[in-house]
Amino acid sequence: MLLQISEPDNPVPKSAPRRAVGIDLGTTHSLVATVYHGVPTILLDDRGRALLPSVVRYAEQNIIVGQEALEMQSRDPANTIVSVKRFMGRALTDLDDMRQFPYQWLDTLGMVRLKTRTGIKNPIEISAEILRVLKERAEAQLGGVLDGAVITVPAYFDDAQRQATKEAAKLIGLDVLRLLNEPTAAAIAYGLDQGTEGIYAVYDLGGGTFDVSILRLSRGVFEVLATHGDSALGGDDFDHRIFCWILEMAALPPLPAEDVRLLLTLSRRAKESLTDNNSVPIIAQLSNKQNIDLTLTTETFTEITAHLIEKTLTPIKRALRDAKLTKDDIQGVVLVGGATRMPQVRRAVAHFFGQPPLVNLNPDEVVALGAAIQANALVGNRKNDDDWLLLDVTPLSLGIETMGGLVEKIVPRNASIPLTKAQDFTTFKDGQTALAIHVVQGERERVEDCRSLARFELHGIPPMVAGAARIRITFQIDADGLLSVSAREQTTSTEASIVVKPSYGLDEAEVTRMLEESMVYAHDDMKARALAESQIETDQLLELTKHALKEDGDLLSSEEYAAIEKALEELLHCRNSNDVEALRRSLAHTNRVTSEFAGRRMDRSVQKALTGKNVHNVV
């Protein structure tokens, strides 16, 4: 039994307990749990399944969510949305990997939108479909409408992503009692179950995000001391490593979308199989009838994923430093997320902390269970002597733009929430009645190196001489980690209130990048930049060469034409693999293959120019 919230012989409370659930809205799968007769319990679907794959398919007649949608993803990729969590609160410009998704993106400002056969959808609506299924599952089993839900989010989620999550729930009429950080939820489930005291680390490696939180548990208080993360890191990356290994071993050319999906699925299964086996066969037939027959051993898998595991250790070190602790202060390490089933992850964590991690709760379920426990407490179902308290932090520093494009920090990262911070501003011109404020998130000193969270203007400042007005702007982060801003002119008490509604949020990968850059952490940083630069170079080369082929393809023999096309195909494939070395090789190769072509084009332009035709083509 997980947790005894009410005594068995306790009389039934006068009012019926309220129906409250905890929802883990995950990248790859989602769950719903409740506290039933004092016991946190995962609610199963009518076929006995706990995990709902976070997949939404817009079919001809209806919307299909879960396993049935997942099974259709390679046949109907454009209308079957997987990993929608990665798009929450994100603009198209935030998704540098948008090409790897088989969706029809719309070129709009603000949050991404994609075109399906039943119309244009945004990530909030798509997530809402997942929530709807979980809500209906819970209501069917609890026998009535839900009074509220606690929904979990990665600790590293920013304002836009949190806001989007809350709106998805609102869309289906689900009252959000609290947005709860995933590692904190896990700590609640563990702490209350095991009656633990002391300082604990939660290592949460999900499908697409990594969080680490350091918490102090004492006499029913769960106090988060620091949290860090790498939000572009999860189980998906391990699948992708196997996928790349297959491509390399079988010497495969660029593959059509359905073959990519097939091999990715096989990669995920191989990863899961290696948790209990020393080797796993990978057998497939591709759409061109080519057969794949490989064997992946634990040793090879460990080797090709070592750098991913290494990447999780840096956020741990930073969280420890922000908490002013060392790893010797940690009494226990809780593993959360399906990806922590991998033996090499457990070994690495055990090695780093010098102790075996705690794995007595199911890493897939522990977040939903913790959320259910908190939901139960928030609606007032617990008794007074079961009182416990949860104190969390905000993951990123908050600042505002000042003169010269510099950031003035208003709230440091890992500050306890809720929090209120007031800052006074004044006007710099006589009679100035408006003031523009730019709020940013990040650890760097320059605005351009941080991410813009919101811009807003204050109007209605009474006209005064420059410097006379005293405008107090109050920033508040509530217990959900959501920011709101209000402003008041102090000398006349003119009040203006602004709710920050960011058009798009911070890209999590960028958060990590910014943190790394700000901490003189050169190595990884340089690699990431090298990749980004090579990708930009690739995009330009692809664009230019395609254009050139169209314009001047007649300068090439059919063999030469084919060779260039093949090089471009390979280049595009490498561009999306995130392997900077392979990309550089491919870039060099493409440059070699196209250099003769470029020479001939130049000759043609010069000739044209000399004969007075198309002069501007040379420019």
Added chain:
Amino acid sequence: MRDYYALFSLPRRYTVEREALTAAYHRAQTIAHPDQTAFADEESKRRAINESALINEAYHVLKNPVSRVRHLLQIHGADLAQGRLSVSFLEEQLDAREAAENALQNGDQTRLNDLLNALRRASLQRQIRLAALLDDEHISREALRQAQNIALELQFLERFADDLDEKSGL
């Protein structure tokens, strides 16, 4: 201004028992935290956020040795900003900064650790002196004046140590 010592019912002195502070903080949040009003009306929720935020602020001010002395000086009508740094202290710090820059550039971890430890020792010495000056119930103007100067040194040392810690750690 709000007296954070009063908020937590703690004796108004520089030395604050860490355990007593944490216990008072947890007690206060158990009552005020928005989790207690998650199912209540909007007005109660709003009040809870403000109250809980104030308690967080108070806790962090009293926990940190620099913000705590700044707060205590303010309560007594003094101001850390009015403190003066001696020339010898500034000279010492400039030398230490230069040594730190060199050690950072050369990746000399041993030297950095030595410097950090020296900073922490210097910081602790200031804290002990502040306790001697500011732990009494009645504090003389002369004690406040001295405390302002020491507090300013403490702030300097702590900022330097944080900066170095962040740069050298990872």
